[in-house]
Amino acid sequence: MxxxxxxxxxxxxxxxxxxxxxxxxxxxxxxxxxxxxxxxxxxxxxxxxxxxxxxxxxxxxxxxxxxxxxxxxxxxxxxxxxxxxxxxxxxxxxGSRDTRRRQLEQLVDAAVAKLDEGASQASLPSMSSYERKIVHDVVAERGLISESYGEGHDRHTVIRRR
The missing domain is CATH 3.30.300.20 (K homology (KH) domain)
Incomplete structure (x- = not known):
C-alpha cells in the first residue's frame, strides 16, 4: 500500500x-x-x-x-x-484547529481593515500550507482575492480587492 x-x-x-x-x-x-x-x-x-x-x-x-x-x-x-x-x-x-481558524480570521479582518484604509494589498505572515488554505477560503468568503508568494518557510499570503 x-x-x-x-x-x-x-x-x-x-x-x-x-x-x-x-x-x-x-x-x-x-x-x-x-x-x-x-x-x-x-x-x-x-x-x-x-x-x-x-x-x-x-x-x-x-x-x-x-x-x-x-x-x-x-x-x-x-x-x-x-x-x-x-x-x-x-x-x-x-480544539487547536478551531482556535487557529479564529486567529486566522482575525488576521484576515486586520488585512481587510488595511484595504479599507486605502492599501492596495495586505500581506499576512508566513504560515503552513494548511493555514494558507484556510486563509484563502476565508478571503474568498469575504469576496476578496488572495495569492501565496515566497518559498518554503517564507511562503505567505497577500490579500487584495477584486
Missing part, C-alpha cells in the same frame, strides 16, 4: 489506515507524557484527521499552535515510516 506524493489520491481505506497508525503513535506519546486523552479518527477532504481531547494542564501545553504543528510533523513522519507512504494528516489537539 504505497502511495507516493505524486501518485493518485489515497483511498478512504488507506486514509483510515493512516489515521490508525497515527493514533497508535499519538497514544504512545500521551502515555509517555502521562496525559489521558480520547482520540477521534476521521477522513476529511482527502486527509486523515486525528483529534485529541483531554482534560488538564497537559493538553493545554500540547495544544499551542507551534506544538501542534511539531506534533503533526512528527506524527506524519511516524506514519510515513510505518506505511512507506507520504502523509498529509491533520492533527487537532484540544
Amino acid at each position: 504505497s502511495v507516493s506524493q505524486d501518485a493518485t489520491e489515497p483511498t478512504v481505506d488507506e486514509l483510515e489506515h493512516e489515521g490508525d497508525v497515527a493514533a497508535d503513535f499519538i497514544e504512545e506519546l500521551l502515555d509517555i507524557a502521562d496525559i489521558d486523552g480520547d482520540l477521534t479518527l476521521d477522513v476529511r477532504q482527502g486527509r486523515a484527521y486525528v483529534s485529541v481531547e483531554a482534560e488538564g494542564s497537559g493538553i493545554a501545553v500540547l495544544s499551542t499552535p507551534d506544538t501542534v504543528q511539531a506534533l503533526q510533523e512528527l506524527t506524519r513522519l511516524a506514519v510515513q515510516s510505518k506505511t512507506g507512504s507520504f502523509s498529509r494528516l491533520i492533527l487537532d489537539v484540544g
Whole structure:
C-alpha cells in the first residue's frame, strides 16, 4: 500500500489506515507524557484527521499552535515510516484547529481593515500550507482575492480587492 506524493489520491481505506497508525503513535506519546486523552479518527477532504481531547494542564501545553504543528510533523513522519507512504494528516489537539481558524480570521479582518484604509494589498505572515488554505477560503468568503508568494518557510499570503 504505497502511495507516493505524486501518485493518485489515497483511498478512504488507506486514509483510515493512516489515521490508525497515527493514533497508535499519538497514544504512545500521551502515555509517555502521562496525559489521558480520547482520540477521534476521521477522513476529511482527502486527509486523515486525528483529534485529541483531554482534560488538564497537559493538553493545554500540547495544544499551542507551534506544538501542534511539531506534533503533526512528527506524527506524519511516524506514519510515513510505518506505511512507506507520504502523509498529509491533520492533527487537532484540544480544539487547536478551531482556535487557529479564529486567529486566522482575525488576521484576515486586520488585512481587510488595511484595504479599507486605502492599501492596495495586505500581506499576512508566513504560515503552513494548511493555514494558507484556510486563509484563502476565508478571503474568498469575504469576496476578496488572495495569492501565496515566497518559498518554503517564507511562503505567505497577500490579500487584495477584486
